[in-house]
Amino acid sequence: MADSIPLNPVRKNSRKTAYYNAGRPARYQIEDESSNLDEMPLMMSEEAFENDESDYQTLPRARVSQRRRGLGWFLCGGWKVLCTRKKELKARTVWLGHPEKCEEKYPKNAIKNQKYNIVTFVPGVLYQQFKFFLNLYFLVVACSQFVPSLKIGYLYTYWAPLGFVLAVTMVREAVDEVRRCRRDKEMNSQLYSKLTVRGKVQVKSSDIQVGDLIIVEKNQRIPADMIFLRTSEKTGSCFIRTDQLDGETDWKLRIAVACTQRLPALGDLFSVSAYVYAQKPQLDIHSFEGNFTREDCDPPIHESLSIENTLWASTVVASDTVDVNAVKVGLLDLELNRLTKALFLAQVVLSVVMVALQGFLGPWFRNLFRFVVLFSYIIPIRKFMCVCVCVCSLRVNLDMGKSAYGWMIMKDENIPGTLTQNEMVFKRLHLGTVSYGTDTMDEIQSHIIQSYAQVSSAQSNGNSASSTPSRKPQPPAPKVRKSVSSRIHEAVKAIALCHNVTPVYESRVNGASTEPENTEADQDFSDNNRTYQASSPDEVALVRWTESVGLTLVNRDLTSLQLKTPAGHILTYYILQIFPFTSESKRMGIIVREEATGDITFYMKGADVAMASIVQYNDWLEEECGNMAREGLRTLVVAKKSLTEEQYQDFESRYNQAKLSIHDRTLKVAAVVESLEREMELLCLTGVEDQLQADVRPTLELLRNAGIKIWMLTGDKLETATCIAKSSHLVSRNQDIHVFKPVSNRSEAHLELNAFRRKHDCALVISGDSLEVCLRYYEHEFVELACQCPAVVCCRCSPTQKAQIVRLLQQHTANRTCAIGDGGNDVSMIQAADCGIGIEGKEGKQASLAADFSITQFKHIGRLLMVHGRNSYKRSAALGQFVMHRGMIISTMQAVFSSIFYFASVPLYQGFLMVGYATIYTMFPVFSLVLDQDVKPEMALLYPELYKDLTKGRSLSFKTFLIWVLISVYQGGILMYGALVLFDQEFVHVVAISFTALILTELLMVALTIRTWHWLMVVAELFSLGCYLASLAFLNEYFDHSFITTRVFLWKVCVITLVSCLPLYIIKYLKRKFSPPSYSKLSS
Secondary structure, three states, X not given: OOOOEOOOOOOOOHHHHHHHHHOOOHHHOOOOOOOOOOOOOOOOOXXXXXXXXXXXXXXXXXXXXXXXXXXXXXXXXXXXXXXOOOOOOOXXXXXXXXXXXXXXXXXXXXXXXXXXXXXXXXXXXXXXXXXXXXXXXXXXXXXXXXXXXXXXXXXXXXXXXXXXXXXXXXXHHHHHHHHHHHHHHHHHOOXXXXXXXXXXXXXXXXXXXXXXXXXXXXXXXXXXXEEOOOOOOOOOEEEEOOHHHHOOOOOEEEEOOHHHXXXXXHHHHHOOXXXXXXXXXXXXXXXXXXXXXXXXXXXXXXXXXXXXXXXXXXXXXXXXXXXXXXXXXOHHHHHHHHHHHHHHHHHHHHHHHHHHHHOOOOOHHHHHHHHHHHHHXXXXXXXXXXXXXXXXXXXXXXXXXXXXXXXXXXXXXXXXXXXXXXXXXXXXXXXOOOEEOHHHHHXXXXXXXXXXXXXXXXXXXXXXXXXXXXXXXXXXXXXXXXOHHHXXXXXXXXXXXXXXXXXXXXXXXXXXXXXXXXXXXXOOOOHHXXXXXXXXXXXXXXHHHHHHOOOEEEEEOOOEXXXXXXXXXXXXXXXXXXXXXXXOXXXXXXXXXXXXOOOEEEEEEEOHHHHOXXXXXXXXXXXXXXXXXXXXXXXXXXXXXXXXXXXXHHHHHHXXXXXXXXXXXXXXXXXXXXXXXXXEEEEEEEEEEEEEOOOHHHHHHHHHHOOOEEXXXXXXXXXXXXXXXXXXXXXXXXXXXXXXXXXOOHHHHHHHHHHHHOOOOEEEEEEHHHHHHHHHHOHHHXXXXXXXXXXXXXXXXXXXXXXXXXXXXXXXXXXXXXXXXXXXXXXXXXXXXXXXXXXXXXXXXXXXXXXXXXXXXXXXXXHHHHHHHHHHHHHHHHHHHHHHHHHHHHHHHHHHHHHXXXXXXXXXXXXXXXHHHHOOOOHHXXXXXXXXXXXXXXXXXXXXXXHHHHOOOOOOOHHHHHHHHHHXXXXXXXXXXXXXXXXXXXXXXXXXXXXXXXXXXHHHHHHHHOOOOOHHHHHHHHXXXXXXXXXXXXXXXXXXXXXXXXXXXXXXHHHHHHHHHHHHHHHHHHHHHHOOOHHHHHHO
């Protein structure tokens, strides 16, 4: 029942705003405060005071700007939005097995990730290429050669390189598009069993309709959003994994609709008249409200549906309005584009000067354009070809080289972490007066053995007196101080009962059991055959710990669970109600009835923030929670409350009534449950450790020393996040930490920002709620202060907030951003950043497939950035500037030649000489620059400060660009004037001398630029020189063989080349001797 959910930017709408604010806590209402806020000259937002329709619907306040609807948007899918009418999403009624009864037509259940179609492919690719000034300039120059009066040389010298580049680009895009199409076709063609009146039939995933009954087998992906009607398990439950939807790899319990689960056979689904009422599609994938109704019985059966009755699709179908294929533009592209504009301006100025020196005689407009074309080698199309072929595939590598921010993304408690292994280990049990650690767990085990031995003896005595246990609990005994043994017994029993863990046993026979009526006696309940499935690794760690101390969970279904005592006795508890954990409540509870005594007990565990107001007064909980958090432990508070039969029956009736409500069901259910959550008995406090990945600390230390500012976005509570930041060395040992106090309004945010402003060189730790308030009123000021911090830790961040924070920093800073994640819930953040790095982990490959780079462990980020990112940027910058030098030197020679010969717009070199100059004569040595390195990889990792120099832009800037311009003007002038001075009576000798000296100069300049020689560089130099010497025998049109074989030719060429290159070698030697760069000191 999947539907396309439009993910449009939030627009100002009074009704939407009123609806949104209605469900928010009162502390987030806009206050018209009159307090004195002039302590700090912050930029007050008038809109925040006067306009109730603020953009406070999303975090951060930085507005989600409207997507620019230009030609590119139209060609890349925007035409669909204009041609199709947007449908309003509505609640729907779906009849079981009868798609034809649907009131409206729903979209196909198909996945489409393609960028283009057959019509828009060519226009779309051409637009992506020619939207850059550089590429558009080449197209105009090439087209001008069709005009006879503007034609300078042969057409192939302009169109061949341009056509080659466009062909390569289109082939590359076509291959990517075909791959995307095949991947979509593979997903859409997966076969599923559809249940019909005539039996099972096979249907493709894309042919599934709303109302179909689909049979999903074990280990099969869910093809669409579904209601869970029936399972082969008698208990009516199954486990699903949503790793490709929200990044969580742990198993989640789902429960079938009770009415359909009770039917004798599958075919009976068509014999009942039933329908499902579902709320309209929501962006929130963790909540669902609906009702199941069976009409063919008296009275009709009504059942409430929640998230536990649903099976979400494992892949998201994006609507047409979402740009899921946004093209990232590399930093080098932008920098080269700026330099290209400067070169074009210089080219036009030079052309105007040449025409002015002519005196603007005759058709000077035509001459002006001819000079523009003649000097087009200043921006040589060969440069475009070099950059496209060599650099376009490395666009994001270049961004990596100047990434100034890295987001080390932590996860919620139930999600495998980027910094952590998500291997939970139980470390601490605190009872208020006594604390037990890993070295004292044997004491707990002995207390459990002793207490259950006493219980079993007491029960045996009680059974001899009465064969049936009393269902009515005895009146509570007067309060007495419990012994340590009884308190440990109660705490361990509560931990063993209050969870959502299910023990799973492998079948004795390979494959699935053919007998669904297997009894418990047929199962192998040995410890070696048992594994645990749960939605949270914390819960699995707690249950494994209770097993280690003697109380083992051996069986569980929807209605009961069984524990095995150290003596081997089985204790059965009936599950009356379960209240699952949610991010809003931060707690989970369970009501059980003990079979032996009939006692009803309500157990609850959760975060200390949520439980502090629920448990009875105590003086140790807050302090011990802080102590455990400082040790890096995840804490859970465990409590219980005994209920009488009358209390429970009253609660059950109110709870069932609230669950059937259509309007405000969540609020009504929460209100009923909260009526029980009062004055609960505090049992214990647990501490679980999530171990860090290998080499996380040295990697973060490396990144911080490299000048990269790191923001950690986590779902943990503030204390745990702070501790992990310290233990992982995200915050250095000698660094202060400023914990941003909770703020709920403008005045509080103003005062706290003032306090934060007075701190210097300290890390910031802020909660999600406080961050939201600060961004609402003081977005610019907060971002400016936070960016000055060496590290920032944000707690309780949702996946959407992560992506929004990335965009916020892109908007407020001029630096490149790098996002690192390892789950499907990190995809939006990874795609929003300039550079996305995905880690292949327990959450699958969703993040790595969406990222620009994929790694297997967090520690590899150091080498990826410090070595590959740095080398990639420096090499590409050197390559880009050297190719510019090749164009500028020959344009300088052309300008000198034209100025001497009465400013005639006649080309100096034509035909194959220009093509050969850009390709086989100099291409391979220039390409060999990508093998150059200033320091060894080991040295780059040992001294991360080398990476910090990269952020200063010294490798590619207007300063380095002007240096290359001066070099080109000097060498071009020397080569041309030298050839003109030394030539003998014929013009052809000028071409031979100057062109040969030009080739030798370029080869020597490559050698001058290289810092570390590679054997391929030597081969490239010799190969290019050999190609030029060999081609002289065939270029009779341009060279006089009788002249180029004389000594006169050789000494003239050598003199010109020596004069053009020797001064540069001398300057380089003196600079390295008296002002050596930082890397040369390390190399020596």
